[in-house]
Amino acid sequence: MADQSVAVVTAERSTTPMLEVTGLGVTLPAGVVVDRVSFTVLAGRTTGLIGESGSGKTMTAMAVVGLLPDAAVASGQVRWKSEDLLTAPERRRRQVRGREIGVVFQDPSAALDPIQTVGRQVGEILRRAGRPRAEVRARVLELLARVGLPEPERQAGSYPHELSGGMRQRVMIAIALAGRPELVIADEPTTALDVTTQARILALLADLREREGLAMILVSHDLRVMAHVADDVVVMYAGRVCEQGPARAVLDRPHHPYTRALAGNVPAVTSRTAIAEPLPGAPASPFDPPSGCPFHPRCPMARARCATEVPALRETGAGPAPRRLSACHFAEEVTP
Template structure:
């Protein structure tokens, strides 16, 4: 899955808890993934599976009740876990940046777009006119018409799609090595979603940055990403290339997710496909396979033993006991 050289981002066995009145919520458990230089990696899964929590862990914007209890987040050769706040702030907005989920609330409503785009360049010791020129050029790249005059406008004077373009422009204005996009198309309609995905593809090719793309929309991930990480209830259950995940899914949860994609429905129906059952309680994580209570293929071993990641082919891995069973049954 990773390039031949060391990956730009290497998350190794990351575990994270949230404190709560009912007990510790084990939100992430032994999560590992890699983002190679110039690669686009998608993270998919149901709502609440830990996708956004993982993204916020990487960029260091966690809530006060969050605690990393294990693992490493290695970015450009540096472990970010335990890094002083001053050093983490130096990385954010320069070497890594983020597009947030809701463009309607991501921008400061009482400041003009120009003020905010100049402010994000505060580290650069260049004249204000140069910063303004950069802002105009970036607005041109993301398709904002008449950028000179739009710098004087306030966020409420833009549509949702335009605001998301501005958020993308601000995130890329510092030319980061890693761009984290946390479901950047969720609040947009289908037409704008296509436009934003195409925009990200073009900008990624032009600038060469790596992208960690969080989404629940499988079609968007298939269109944009090189590699995919599938998460369920705080764990990575499968990872591989887009072709691996969409053509040869090897975990029952991945198969179930793909079956729920409306784009795969071939006949008219009044009921959309769903995955039966409920997500397990992450305060008291059950033994064995985390997906076993909802898995139609579960057997005795799934109750007793948590599956370890098993290589399917190349960079394709899945955590499922069925892979062991198939290997043992093979001649």
Template sequence: MNDLLKITSLSVDLPGPGGPVRVIDEVSFDVPAGRTVGLIGETGSGKTMIAMSVIGLLPEGAAVGGAISFAGTDLLTCGPQRLRALRGHEISMISQDPMASLNPTQRIGRQVGEVLRRSGAPRAEVRDRVVEMLDRVGIPDAARRARDYPHEFSGGLRQRAMIAMAMIAHPSLVLADEPTTALDVTVQARVLGLLRKLQVEEGAAMLLVSHDLRVMSHVAQDLVVLYAGRVAERGSTASVLGRPAHPYTKALVRSVPAVRTKTAIADPLPGTSAVPARRPSGCAFHPRCPLATGRCRSEIPRPREVAPGRWSACHEAEKVLS
């Protein structure tokens, strides 16, 4: 498949009190054109940091290694002017908190059309495109609501406005960072369905960041499982969730409650998630892993192909699969 986005051995170091902290450690995966790749993992696993690395919005003082190639352009070396030209037009982003991302002092329509104005489009064309896009994402009476401010929109409508902003310039790649976390379940389903529909219509690829396996199972075709800033496993969503090749993924799947269970959590994941600043030696998951051996405690497992199209960073991957 044609890989639109290719991330190779990505590492991100952030300054800390005791020196640099490696929050992303040798992460590699691809996002093919037109497909949705999900980044899944517990809080602090590095999902958002990877998305921010793609768009060049890392915290001050961050040191980045490896390569991020977008349609043949290395985003880590292309320079700020080229990166600014790509943002909004070729690569767009949908954040998890639209109220924190939208400017409360500007009308919705002005913010949705900003990327078009920056490209020099005539005012009348921008106005028409904004109304058309707001209507496409399901905002009623779009021409009038375009003149409203963010506080006059509900949470669901604000997220729809964010989707309109992200899709208005027909980007090739959409970075969706927990786009429905702040919404209730019914609104979440509608927004995800809308986002998927627009993605298919526009032919865009999507990198979807989420901690919700149920969301991923409905939206993403491919899955990258992260733990403490490292790839635990990756492959098609159906194969990763249906037959995990890493104990962490297996534990995540078992921790998702079925609709008919009487308890809130089907089978809770034991222990506490490792954080990059205090990452254990060897496999970072070994303190919580029932299959851990002496090798797991001393040697970092690197992703290897354990089945066609399946990669796992586990010394005991074959045992997990069987």
């Protein structure tokens, strides 16, 4: 049974698709890392991509904004307001990336240029658009204030190494917002931050989503993060989607044993010291998945069928969009 202490923030429901990912496949020299992944991001809502390390969630998110080599994306469509970004010219993809879709990278220390000031990096996309210097300066200070950096004028002249980890992450969020995007992709935005700073960054993202009317894709391995921010979730395992649907429904009543194991392993959201225990067994490799259901070697519900037959991702619950889907032969038995 899922941990009932997990509370999910649910925004006003929208049925307007901003982004539609269909049958996405990503292949690296070692093998397939994303296998026929499909999901929809609705306007004004946060879609969470969740799973253990190696599940394919970051590869999926980076494929959306064209930050993988073209040769790596083997199949599928990524439709941004009806335009397929996978077949769009590179010039158009660069235009979309930053202006229409912002990206918050996992490690701000690696993503930020150490020899350029914070203000210059936040204003880069505005300068490339030919905005006047005074307008760029005013927008940079506005953004730094909006993401909660104290003394924006002073911080604009700082270098990344002069800021704390939480402050650098706020700068990354400011950069993502500079082009006034309609969708923001945040890849593990709280990694390596202490619990208190994590909570502040999550509160900032939720507040910006509400105030700016943004849609958001949030990538995380931490169900506590999803519980605070996500409206809808896509649970990934070994490069595939194993469950998806509205966050409250999925976390409260999982339809897949993997989701149930993740949710049941989450310590109280209000705890500042509790750490989730790792799930028993090793995650399946997408490069060499086991036969049948990739989760069956770790699954307490596994039966003979699970070892030989790959379960289809199928609808397991009626209701408004997004639909409840599960790739489990026995989804109806997972949560009584």
